[in-house]
Amino acid sequence: MTHSLEDFGFVPHFARQTTPDEIEQDRVARVTEVQRSAITVTGSTGERPVTLGRKWLDRPAEERPTVGDWVVLDAQRTTVERVLERKSLFRRVAAGEKADVQVIAANIDILFVVTSCNEEFSESRLERYLALAAEAGALPVVVLTKTDLAGDPDSYVDRARCVQSGVAVEPVNALDQEALGGVSAWIEPGSTIALVGSSGVGKSTLLNSLAGHDIAATGDIREDDKQGRHTTTHRSLHLLPGGGLLIDVPGIRELKIAGVDAALATVFDDIEKLAKACRFADCQHHSEPGCAVRSAVESGHIDSRRLQNYRKLLRENERNSATLAEQRSRDKSLGKLYKRTMAAKQKQRSPD
Numbered sequence: 001m002t003h004s005l006e007d008f009g010f011v012p013h014f015a016r017q018t019t020p021d022e023i024e025q026d027r028v029a030r031v032t033e034v035q036r037s038a039i040t041v042t043g044s045t046g047e048r049p050v051t052l053g054r055k056w057l058d059r060p061a062e063e064r065p066t067v068g069d070w071v072v073l074d075a076q077r078t079t080v081e082r083v084l085e086r087k088s089l090f091r092r093v094a095a096g097e098k099a100d101v102q103v104i105a106a107n108i109d110i111l112f113v114v115t116s117c118n119e120e121f122s123e124s125r126l127e128r129y130l131a132l133a134a135e136a137g138a139l140p141v142v143v144l145t146k147t148d149l150a151g152d153p154d155s156y157v158d159r160a161r162c163v164q165s166g167v168a169v170e171p172v173n174a175l176d177q178e179a180l181g182g183v184s185a186w187i188e189p190g191s192t193i194a195l196v197g198s199s200g201v202g203k204s205t206l207l208n209s210l211a212g213h214d215i216a217a218t219g220d221i222r223e224d225d226k227q228g229r230h231t232t233t234h235r236s237l238h239l240l241p242g243g244g245l246l247i248d249v250p251g252i253r254e255l256k257i258a259g260v261d262a263a264l265a266t267v268f269d270d271i272e273k274l275a276k277a278c279r280f281a282d283c284q285h286h287s288e289p290g291c292a293v294r295s296a297v298e299s300g301h302i303d304s305r306r307l308q309n310y311r312k313l314l315r316e317n318e319r320n321s322a323t324l325a326e327q328r329s330r331d332k333s334l335g336k337l338y339k340r341t342m343a344a345k346q347k348q349r350s351p352d
């Protein structure tokens, strides 16, 4: 069965960037899967594999087509001609020493930050995810799975609600197809939702239950520490029977941040508001006199863990943003060199 581009989330923002001919010729499509040097796209006549040539592979990760992107194919429909301007982009700094950006999903409306009611739950990790969600331009919803396994699921709901004021928390048993109302209410036809979180929290389980049949493999978790086994190995976008698109993402091991200054202010709105009342404008909330933030910690209004994590994320953000800026300027000069070399080669081949 084929679907319209609108079913896949083709809204005016993307339509404005294409011509009627390109649509007519079935050259407009959405990226549903990314492999190393090839991608799978879905257009109005269904799914097709497309190769990514050097033109794309030599570019920085952020410019290459990623899951959720809208692309225009070349006339033969064998490669990508251009990537349409994105509405939103969820990315992180890849694990390891270098501050490489890793793109996770494009054009998402809502980010389901999935965590479970067991030892995996961590406020500090949620704060990290929410900072990246705020930066991505997607609406975050915390999905709290495995409520059926917890003695006191409400205690987890309360903890999750304290992480960022105003963010919705949806407790679920992801295995129970009949009880997904709270989560389903966020999914509208044509809207795109990405599932992110640690391995084993139930992202693929939730996808299968929402789809009503098994699309993705799921795997059990280790009993001792409740860690998953990284069952999902690549990102993929799926159209749900009731409309709406879900992107299943492999469990994320390490979520490093960069370039999220404004987003940290959103997540830690309570601390930032209090900081305005500190005696010194550059107060670091350590042992300075007249610190409004420390007195809120002392009176129990703010958790000392939260303040510590806020400071840690500020430092990490500053460090990684600086490394990233350096790397970008290096990439840029490399890109220029590459273009110059290619132009020179072409000239050699066809002297005019």
Ligand SMILES: Nc1nc2c(ncn2[C@@H]2O[C@H](COP(=O)(O)OP(=O)(O)OP(=O)(O)O)[C@@H](O)[C@H]2O)c(=O)[nH]1
Pocket (backbone or CB within 6 Å): 145, 146, 147, 148, 149, 172, 173, 174, 175, 198, 199, 200, 201, 202, 203, 204, 205, 206, 217, 218, 219, 220, 221, 228, 229, 230, 231, 232, 233, 249, 250, 251, 252
């Ligand atoms: N009882 C219960 N089990 C759940 C729930 N959600 C997930 N599980 C189980 O948790 C295990 C891990 O689920 P997956 O869906 O594979 O987890 P995932 O987040 O996709 O993990 P990765 O693909 O490794 O990132 C499976 O054994 C699921 O059956 C839930 O709400 N309740």
Ligand SMILES: [Mg+2]
Pocket (backbone or CB within 6 Å): 203, 204, 205, 216, 217, 218, 231, 232, 248, 249, 250, 251
């Ligand atoms: Mg999975």
Ligand SMILES: [Zn+2]
Pocket (backbone or CB within 6 Å): 275, 278, 279, 283, 284, 285, 286, 288, 290, 291, 292, 293, 294
């Ligand atoms: Zn202070």
